Amino acid sequence: MKFRGKAWKYGDNVDTDVIIPGKYLRTADFKTFGDHAMEGIDPRFKPEQGDIIVAGNNFGCGSSREQAPLALKYAGISCVVAKSFARIFFRNAINVGLPIVEADVFDAIQKGDIVEVDLDRGLVTIGGKEYTSTKLPEFLQDILNSGGLVAYRRAKK
Amino acid sequence: MGTITEEILGRASGKKAHAGDFIIARVDYAMSHDGTSVLAVKAFKDMLVEKVWDPGRIIIPFDHLAPANNETTALLQKELREWAAAQKISHLYDVGEGICHQVMAEKGFALPGKVIVGADSHSCTYGAFGAFGTGVGATDMAEIYASGKLWFRVPETIEVTVDGRFPKGVTAKDITLRIIKDIKTDGAAYKALEFYGTTIEAMSMSGRMTLCNMAIEMGAKAGIVPPDAKTGAYLKDRSAEPYSPVIANDPTYCDSYHFDSNISPQVACPIDVDNVHDIEEVEGTHVDQVLIGSCTNGRLEDLESAASILKGRKVKCRTLVIPASRSVMLEAVNSGIAATLLSAGATICNPGCGPCLGGHMGVMAEGEACMSTTNRNFKGRMGKGADVYLGSPLTAAATAVEGKIADPRRYL
Numbered sequence: 084m085k086f087r088g089k090a091w092k093y094g095d096n097v098d099t100d101v102i103i104p105g106k107y108l109r110t111a112d113f114k115t116f117g118d119h120a121m122e123g124i125d126p127r128f129k130p131e132q133g134d135i136i137v138a139g140n141n142f143g144c145g146s147s148r149e150q151a152p153l154a155l156k157y158a159g160i161s162c163v164v165a166k167s168f169a170r171i172f173f174r175n176a177i178n179v180g181l182p183i184v185e186a187d188v189f190d191a192i193q194k195g196d197i198v199e200v201d202l203d204r205g206l207v208t209i210g211g212k213e214y215t216s217t218k219l220p221e222f223l224q225d226i227l228n229s230g231g232l233v234a235y236r237r238a239k240k
Numbered sequence: 241m242g243t244i245t246e247e248i249l250g251r252a253s254g255k256k257a258h259a260g261d262f263i264i265a266r267v268d269y270a271m272s273h274d275g276t277s278v279l280a281v282k283a284f285k286d287m288l289v290e291k292v293w294d295p296g297r298i299i300i301p302f303d304h305l306a307p308a309n310n311e312t313t314a315l316l317q318k319e320l321r322e323w324a325a326a327q328k329i330s331h332l333y334d335v336g337e338g339i340c341h342q343v344m345a346e347k348g349f350a351l352p353g354k355v356i357v358g359a360d361s362h363s364c365t366y367g368a369f370g371a372f373g374t375g376v377g378a379t380d381m382a383e384i385y386a387s388g389k390l391w392f393r394v395p396e397t398i399e400v401t402v403d404g405r406f407p408k409g410v411t412a413k414d415i416t417l418r419i420i421k422d423i424k425t426d427g428a429a430y431k432a433l434e435f436y437g438t439t440i441e442a443m444s445m446s447g448r449m450t451l452c453n454m455a456i457e458m459g460a461k462a463g464i465v466p467p468d469a470k471t472g473a474y475l476k477d478r479s480a481e482p483y484s485p486v487i488a489n490d491p492t493y494c495d496s497y498h499f500d501s502n503i504s505p506q507v508a509c510p511i512d513v514d515n516v517h518d519i520e521e522v523e524g525t526h527v528d529q530v531l532i533g534s535c536t537n538g539r540l541e542d543l544e545s546a547a548s549i550l551k552g553r554k555v556k557c558r559t560l561v562i563p564a565s566r567s568v569m570l571e572a573v574n575s576g577i578a579a580t581l582l583s584a585g586a587t588i589c590n591p592g593c594g595p596c597l598g599g600h601m602g603v604m605a606e607g608e609a610c611m612s613t614t615n616r617n618f619k620g621r622m623g624k625g626a627d628v629y630l631g632s633p634l635t636a637a638a639t640a641v642e643g644k645i646a647d648p649r650r651y652l
Contacts, residue, residue, distance in 0.1 A: 100618040105598040123620040141426035147361040149377035175377035232379045233286045
């Protein structure tokens with residue numbers, strides 16, 4: 084899987100409450116999560132389809148709410164690149180089919196820069212410079228390639 | 241041979257488990273509340289699986305927005321009740337029974353040696369009973385509904401030792417915040433915590449639940465207290481099924497921390513849980529609301545300690561008390577604690593999560609501040625533009641008396 088998009092840059096410990104505030108959780112209509120994505124931290128967050136979030140440590144800390152990765156996905160984010168992720172967010176992102184990559188590119192990037200992510204090769208490219216990222220175990224890559232855990236399980240049936 | 245987590249996950253996966261291994265573990269109990277069940281059930285249906293793996297091992301408490309706050313929530317809850325009935329899930333605890341983690345403890349599902357997965361980040365609370373309790377999202381929960389199993393990467397474990405007796409006015413919540421201050425909000429990410437030492441041994445089960453509840457605030461996958469005679473006594477006549485306790489066996493820890501219990505009352509200031517200060521540094525900060533409750537500090541012991549300060553006094557700001565369960569509320573009523581709190585001017589709400597996650601029943605206005613016994617002070621957590629300070633029930637009660645952050649030691 085490869086992605087190319089414009090960067091939205093955030094710091095350390097971006098928590099699930101700012102990704103999608105608690106008051107928006109009570110619906111099964113996933114599109115509305117996208118409308119409120121990152122509302123708690125950045126009211127001007129209006130990504131174009133395919134844009135990429137670049138962040139510091141512990142992205143997605145806090146709640147187990149799966150609406151957090153769903154919100155980013157439905158807002159049009161193709162991939163999140165962070166120094167590290169909170170573990171529940173990490174699982175949830177893979178389960179809903181939102182690709183995530185651990186790479187230390189925070190200092191190398193400005194908001195609006197073009198980021199390229201090659202999931203299979205474990206590479207992030209910014210301004211022609213390549214950075215290595217941690218590669219996911221094969222079975223997690225399979226889940227992502229299927230589009231998430233639900234689709235993965237259906238395909239296995 | 242390993243940490244408590246390695247021993248439990250090894251048993252649940254049928255082979256030796258070492259930190260770093262990817263394993264598939266059998267899940268003993270799966271918990272999802274009214275909030276997360278909605279997405280979990282949707283994912284389960286989308287998986288095209290017809291029946292849950294074991295309706296007797298799925299527990300669904302209604303606590304996050306219960307009673308329903310509007311028609312959308314009411315409809316989602318109605319659909320959830322109908323699905324649970326159709327799947328013959330007998331352990332559905334409806335409005336008023338209590339907060340999921342408290343219900344899991346009271347009904348005897350939080351048991352030593354078990355693997356308990358909850359669709360709520362604070363499922364690490366079950367570590368107070370020597371269980372491997374961890375939180376996941378809704379789709380993982382759907383996978384458990386379907387198969388009774390889940391993959392895990394076996395975490396490394398950090399050893400945390402706390403020794404000594406608490407000075408007056410200092411409680412399990414204070415040492416918990418003190419530990420978070422040092423380990424930081426991401427210091428235990430992908431790892432488990434094990435708690436040892438004389439302070440932990442002396443802690444009540446309620447205090448141990450407070451401690452393990454906040455393991456996630458350090459990013460931890462689980463926070464575990466080794467089961468002992470106190471655990472056994474709590475579970476007597478309560479455990480949902482037989483259990484065999486697991487302790488560490490010649491473990492290797494990735495890191496060790498040591499704490500002394502001789503500290504001041506602690507307060508976590510906005511907007512990070514590790515922004516922790518001695519009470520002397522924040523005393524006098526104005527608050528508009530005090531909240532005593534939640535899965536962190538809504539138990540009888542917590543209400544009792546708040547009442548010890550509020551007895552014969554009046555609150556100076558709006559003060560909400562939300563018992564963690566019906567059983568806690570009933571005991572508070574029967575023991576006179578509820579009357580003490582009401583006489584002091586507090587409002588007692590129905591058992592549940594209340595405003596902790598900004599859902600309903602006490603959500604704050606922009607520019608307001610709350611002293612709360614809950615577990616998170618994230619930006620916008622209890623309402624956009626409101627500040628949340630975290631402290632113990634004693635600190636919350638003293639703060640209620642003064643309408644500003646106050647040192648509980650002056651009232652004891």
